[in-house]
Structures are given as structure tokens and as C-alpha cells.
Amino acid sequence: MDGVSTSQTAPIAFLKGHGTENDFVIVPDPDNAVDLPTTAVAKLCDRRAGIGGDGLLHVVRSADHPEARAMADEAEWFMDYRNADGSNAEMCGNGVRVFARYLQRAGLVEEGDLAVATRGGVKKVHLAKDGDVTVSMGRARFPEEGVMVTVDGRSWPALNVNMGNPHAVAFVEDLDHAGNLLSVPPFSPASAYPDGVNVEFVVERGERHVAMRVHERGSGETRSCGTGACAVAVAAARRDGADPSVTGVPVTYTVDLPGGRLVITERTDGEIEMTGPAVIVAEGHIDPALLTQVVPVSTETVIA
Numbered sequence: 001m002d003g004v005s006t007s008q009t010a011p012i013a014f015l016k017g018h019g020t021e022n023d024f025v026i027v028p029d030p031d032n033a034v035d036l037p038t039t040a041v042a043k044l045c046d047r048r049a050g051i052g053g054d055g056l057l058h059v060v061r062s063a064d065h066p067e068a069r070a071m072a073d074e075a076e077w078f079m080d081y082r083n084a085d086g087s088n089a090e091m092c093g094n095g096v097r098v099f100a101r102y103l104q105r106a107g108l109v110e111e112g113d114l115a116v117a118t119r120g121g122v123k124k125v126h127l128a129k130d131g132d133v134t135v136s137m138g139r140a141r142f143p144e145e146g147v148m149v150t151v152d153g154r155s156w157p158a159l160n161v162n163m164g165n166p167h168a169v170a171f172v173e174d175l176d177h178a179g180n181l182l183s184v185p186p187f188s189p190a191s192a193y194p195d196g197v198n199v200e201f202v203v204e205r206g207e208r209h210v211a212m213r214v215h216e217r218g219s220g221e222t223r224s225c226g227t228g229a230c231a232v233a234v235a236a237a238r239r240d241g242a243d244p245s246v247t248g249v250p251v252t253y254t255v256d257l258p259g260g261r262l263v264i265t266e267r268t269d270g271e272i273e274m275t276g277p278a279v280i281v282a283e284g285h286i287d288p289a290l291l292t293q294v295v296p297v298s299t300e301t302v303i304a
Contacts, residue, residue, distance in 0.1 A: 008034065008035065008288045008291065009288055010288065011285035011286060011287065011288065012027065012034055012285060012286040012288060012291075013027070013028055013283070013284075013285055013286075014026060014027050014028075014044075014051065014283065014284060014285065014286050015028070015102060015280055015282065015283040016051060016052075016053070016280070016281050016282040016283070017057075017098040017101060017102060017278065017279055017280040017281060018094075018098065018223075018259070018278075018279055018281065019093075019094035019095070019097045019098050019133075019224065019226070019276060019277060019278045019279070020094060020223065020224035020257055020259040020260030020261065020262060020276055020277065021223035021224055021257075021258070021259025021260060022054050022092075022094035022095070022222055022223055022224035022225065022226070022259060023052070023053045023054055023223075024053045024054065024055050024056060024057045024094075024095055024098050025044050025045060025050075025051050025052075025053040025055075025056045025057070026056075026057045026059065026098070026099075026102050026280075027044075027056065027057070027058050027059065027286075028059045028102070028106065029058060029059060029060055030059070030060065030061050030064070031060075031061070031064050032060045032061070032064040032065050034058075035291075036056070036058055036082070036291075037086075038082075038085075038086030038087065039086060040086075040290075040291040040292075041056050041082045041086040042084065042085055042086035043290060043291065044056060044286070044290070044291075045082075045084040045085075045086075050290065051286070053084065054084055054216070054219050054222045054223075055081060055082055055083050055084055055089070055092060055095060055219065056081070056082040056084075057079060057080075057081060057095055057098060057099050057102070058079075058080035058081070058082065059077065059078075059079070059080075059099065059102060059103070060077070060078045060080050061076060061077060061078065062075055062076060062077060062078040062117045063076075065078045065080060067080070067119060068080075068117045071117040071121075071122050072117075074115055074117070074122045075114075075115035075116055075117035075122045076115075077099075077103060077108070077109075077116055077117065078116075078117040078118070079092075079095065079096060079099045079116055079117065079118050081095050081118065081119070083216075083217075083218030083219055084218065084219045084220075085218045085219070087218050088119065089119070089165070089218070090118065090119040090120035090164050090165055091118050091119065091120035091123070091163075091164050091165060091227060092226060092227070093135060093137055093225070093226015093227045093229070093230065093274050094224055094225070094226040094276070094278075095226070096116055096118065096123055096125060096135045096226070097125070097133040097135060097226070097274075097276060097277075097278035098278045098279075098280075099116060100114065100116060100125045100127055100133055100135075100278065101127075101133060101278035101279070101280055102280060104127055105280055109127070110127075111127045111128070111129060112126065112127060113125070113126050113127075114126075114127070120138070120164040120165075121138070121164075123135055123136060123137070123138075124136040131277065132275050132276060132277060133275070133276065133277070133278045134273055134274065134275040135226070135273070135274050135275075136271060136272070136273055137163065137226070137227065137230050137271075137272045137273065137274050138163070138164060138271070138272065139269075139270035139271060139272065140161055140162065140163055140230065140231065140234045140266075140270070140272060141161075141162040142159070142160060142161060142162070142238075143160045143162060143192070144160075145160055145189070145191070145192045146160070146192075147159075147160050147168050147187055147188070147189075147192050147193075148187065148188050149168055149170045149185050149186070149187050149199055150185065150186045150187070150188075151177060151178060151179040151185050151186075152177075152179055154177055156170040156171070156172060157170070158170040158187070158199070159235040159238065159239075160192060161231040161234060161235055163227040163230050163231050163272075164227065165198065165217075165227055166193050166195070166196070166197045166198065166217075167197065167198045167199070167200060167227070167228060167231035168187055168192075168193070168197050168198070168199045168200070169200045169202060169231050169232055169235040170199070170200065170201055170202065171202050171203070171235075171236075171239065172201050172202065172203060173203065174203065175201055175203055175211065175212075175213050177201065178201035178213045178215075180221070181199075181213060181214075181215040181220065181221035182220055182221065183215075183220075184196065184197070184199065184215055184217070185199045185215060187199065196217045196218075197217060198214060198215065198216050198217050198225065198227070198228055198231075199214065199215045200212050200213070200214045200225075200228045200231060200232050201213050201214075202232050202235070202236070205254075205256060208236075208240075208251070208252060208253050208254065209253065209254045209256075210232060210233075210236055210253060210254075210255055210256070211255070211256040211257070212228065212229065212232050212255060212256070212257055213257075213258065214228045214257075216228070222259075223257065223258045223259030223260075224257040224258070224259040224260060224262070225257070226262065226274055226276075229255040229257065229262045229264055229274065230264055230272050230274055232253075232255055232264075233251075233253040233255055233264035233266065233272070234264075234266055234272065236253055237251050237253065237266060244266050244267060244268045244270070245268060245269075245270060248268055249268070250265055250266060250267050250268060251265070251266050252264065252265040252266075260276065260277065261276065262274055262275065262276040263275045263276065
């Protein structure tokens with residue numbers, strides 16, 4: 001099915017999980033039978049009137065979702081990811097780890113390797129014995145256009161990094177210089193990110209060790225951002241002269257975020273792997289009436 005009408009009357013199962021405190025509402029829906037319009041997702045992610053989350057993971061069999069059927073031969077499960085404002089997103093690195101943890105908890109996959117379909121393509125995932133989850137995040141691209149980011153009168157050059165979604169990575173002296181990150185930090189030129197951008201502010205913590213804060217497009221400041229941590233690691237590697245495609249040696253960075261720690265490795269072929277925790281913290285049922293008590297939100301489709 002491609003989704004059903006909004007006249008749902010039965011309680012809808014959900015779980016709550018997080019990856020380095022980037023938290024998600026999880027809606028298991030193998031047959032794609034639950035209709036989740038933009039306004040309903042925004043309501044579920046509302047931290048005061050709903051369940052609360054940085055985004056929503058809609059768990060669907062690839063064969064039963066129109067956006068994923070072409071990937072069904074490679075990946076049984078599709079992560080239909082939504083930002084907290086209800087908009088669609090291509091990918092979410094922390095979300096993929098939590099998605100995989102849910103599949104394992106539900107007995108749908110076992111420890112080891114699996115593939116997850118996303119709007120950003122099929123992602124390879126490894127569920128380790130120690131509880132960490134590793135995701136192959138693909139390769140970074142570096143659009144040529146230079147970028148400046150400004151907060152409270154301070155400006156910094158930022159590296160334009162694309163991880164399947166757009167990032168501006170700025171190295172600063174103090175993470176407080178990022179301001180409150182409630183709104184998108186101004187950037188220029190506007191042409192660099194016509195559809196908006198995720199902005200990362202980064203400081204040194206030691207050798208191959210950095211810390212960051214991030215404004216995620218469609219969600220505001222979050223406790224963690226997987227694609228952002230990858231963008232930060234590759235930006236740091238270029239700044240440090242440690243580009244694996246040049247040195248012929250893989251490079252690993254530890255990235256501290258407000259919600260925890262991720263380890264990012266870039267291989268010599270450009271493939272980036274992200275390793276970190278994924279935790280399921282609760283489960284229950286959604287009153288279907290909540291999905292009809294909607295609030296106005298943007299219907300713009302973005303990449304988190």
C-alpha cells in the first residue's frame with residue numbers, strides 16, 4: 001500500500017530511541033498502512049503536545065513503499081525519515097543506527113551486517129556485539145563555492161561539504177560563539193545553499209579529536225547529527241593535511257557532540273564510516289486522535 005486515509009481509529013504502536021541523544025519517534029509499519037502526513041509528524045515530534053523527537057523513523061518494507069521499491073532487492077527495510085517539522089529528508093546518520101537497533105530488537109534482523117534503504121540510497125550497517133552500530137555513510141563531496149558564516153557580528157570561513165545533504169563547517173575558538181542556534185546562522189553567498197543548510201561549529205579537543213555544535217535544517221540545534229559529524233571529520237582532515245586520497249592512509253577522528261561521542265573513519269577510497277551507540281528507551285501506543293489534531297507547518301521537502 002502507499003498509505004491509507006487519515007481516518008485511523010486503532011491505536012498506533014510507537015517506540016522512542018536515540019543515537020547520542022539525537023532522538024526519534026519510531027513508527028513500525030511494515031505494510032505502509034499508517035498515513036503520516038506532514039502535520040501529523042510535526043505533532044508527534046512536538047516535545048510539549050506530542051511524544052517529542054528530533055525526527056520520525058517510519059519503518060516500512062521497501063517493497064511496500066513507492067519511494068523504495070527500486071531498492072527492495074538490495075534492502076528489505078526502508079527508513080522513511082521525517083524531520084521534526086514533518087518534512088521529508090534523504091538521510092539521517094544517527095537515525096539509521098537507531099533504525100537498525102529497532103529492527104534487531106523486533107527480531108527482524110540479527111547481529112552483523114544488513115542493508116537499509118533510504119532516500120539517499122542503500123546504506124550498509126553493522127550491528128556489533130559490543131552494542132555499537134557502524135554505518136557506511138558514502139563519500140563526501142566538496143562544492144567549489146566558498147562560504148562565510150556569521151553569528152553575533154563574528155564571521156568565519158566555512159568548508160562547503162555535501163554528505164548527500166548540505167553542510168557548512170566552521171572552525172571556531174569557542175563553541176559559545178555559535179550563539180543559541182535557535183535559527184539558521186546567516187551564511188553567504190545565499191546561492192551556496194538554495195535549499196538551506198546544516199551548520200556545524202567546531203573546536204579542537206586534541207589530536208584527531210574535535211567537538212561540535214550543529215544547527216540542523218528543519219530541526220534547529222540538536223544534541224547530535226551523524227551526517228554533520230562526518231562532514232566535520234572530513235573538513236578537519238582536509239584542514240590537517242590528512243586527506244586519505246592524498247596520503248594513502250585512512251584517518252579516524254573522534255567527534256564529541258552535546259549528546260555523546262561518534263567515531264568517524266574515512267577510507268582511502270573516500271568511503272566514510274560512522275560508529276556510535278543506538279538505544280531504544282520506550283514503547284507504547286499513539287492515540288490516533290493525536291494525528292488529527294494538527295498544527296500548521298511548512299510542507300517544504302528538505303534534506304536534514
